[in-house]
Amino acid sequence: MNRWLTFIVLFWLLAGCAEAPQPPLRVGVNPWVGYDPLVLAGERRLFDPTRVRVVELSSNTESQRALRNGLLDGAALTLDEVLRLADAGLELKIIAVLDVSHGADAVLAREGIRAPADLEGQTIALEQTALGTLVLDRLLRAGNLSRDDVHLIHVEAAQHGSVLASGRADAVITFEPMKSWLAARNFQVIFDSRAMPGEIVDVLVARADVLEPRLPDWVELLVGWERARRALLADESAADSLAPGVELTPEEYRA
Structure with missing residues (x-):
């Protein structure tokens, strides 16, 4: 009996020492065609949903608010918005350039x-x-x-x-x-x-305190984003799936 009790106690002690699984990274996007590869990557599971979750918000204002309040680990924003957040004391790291606006x-x-x-x-x-x-x-x-x-x-x-x-x-x-x-x-x-060529640049940022500890998960996100970006260029069904979410027809979306 004592040996069984000892075994049970050791089992629970070891289970308690095991590292708890981390929640998925939360990355915010608002409706904008330049951010849609991230949305598509989430829809098609081009990254592991247990490691990365794309959070769709209604506006850049909401994304910035959620970043400041620690509700997001990263977000897609314009470069000038990132600089303003940095001036306000929020430490962010740019990990990708998503697009440059040319008429959009x-x-x-x-x-x-x-x-x-x-x-x-x-x-x-x-x-x-x-x-x-x-x-x-x-x-x-x-x-x-x-x-x-x-x-x-x-x-x-x-x-x-x-x-x-x-x-x-x-x-x-x-x-x-x-x-x-x-x-x-x-x-x-x-x-x-x-x-205003070259003035509006969209980037993907990560909170500095979350970047290095979760680096493999950020790489997972970027690989999925690149796969989705290529799919949007090559696969018409990708636009078909995204267009209703932004209240456009597939033809309007592709234009």
């Missing part, structure tokens, strides 16, 4: 507004992020305007379509897939990121 970030406006200069006295909706501020600055320069010449309202990305369609704003600073959604409804593109 844009300003769309109602009928009658054909150029940036036509925005004088009008209401512009934007998400108050580093990206929104950057595009606003370049837009106003293009129209030879100042902030005093326009009215600004803060609207998170998920409401960009409704704020323009409802008439609450005369123009909106947005990005794909919302750009295509609005263009299909006859709103006019009056400015886009082709006028």
Whole structure:
């Protein structure tokens, strides 16, 4: 009996010493075509879901908030947003460049507004992020305007379509897939990121305190991302699966 008791005690002691499995890395993304390879990788299990989980959020603002609060281990963000978070004291490491915007970030406006200069006295909706501020600055320069010449309202990305369609704003600073959604409804593109080449860069970041201890898991994520990126280029069914999530037809998505 004593030997059995000793065996049971030793078994539980050894079990208690075993390292507990770590939860999957939590990586935040918001609706943006440049981040969709990460979404596709999660859907197709191109990385191990016990090691990496992609968390879909409604906006960059939400991603940044979750990073600051420790609810995410990493996120897809624009480079200027990463720099602002770093200035605020959050230590992040860039582990990949995801894309460079060449027309996908844009300003769309109602009928009658054909150029940036036509925005004088009008209401512009934007998400108050580093990206929104950057595009606003370049837009106003293009129209030879100042902030005093326009009215600004803060609207998170998920409401960009409704704020323009409802008439609450005369123009909106947005990005794909919302750009295509609005263009299909006859709103006019009056400015886009082709006028600011190389300025909008999307990157994948990791919290510095989570990077080195979980390095194999980050590698797992990057390998899955690359596989998904290639699949999007080669496999039409990939666009078919992603388009409904951003309220586009597969044809609009591929465009």
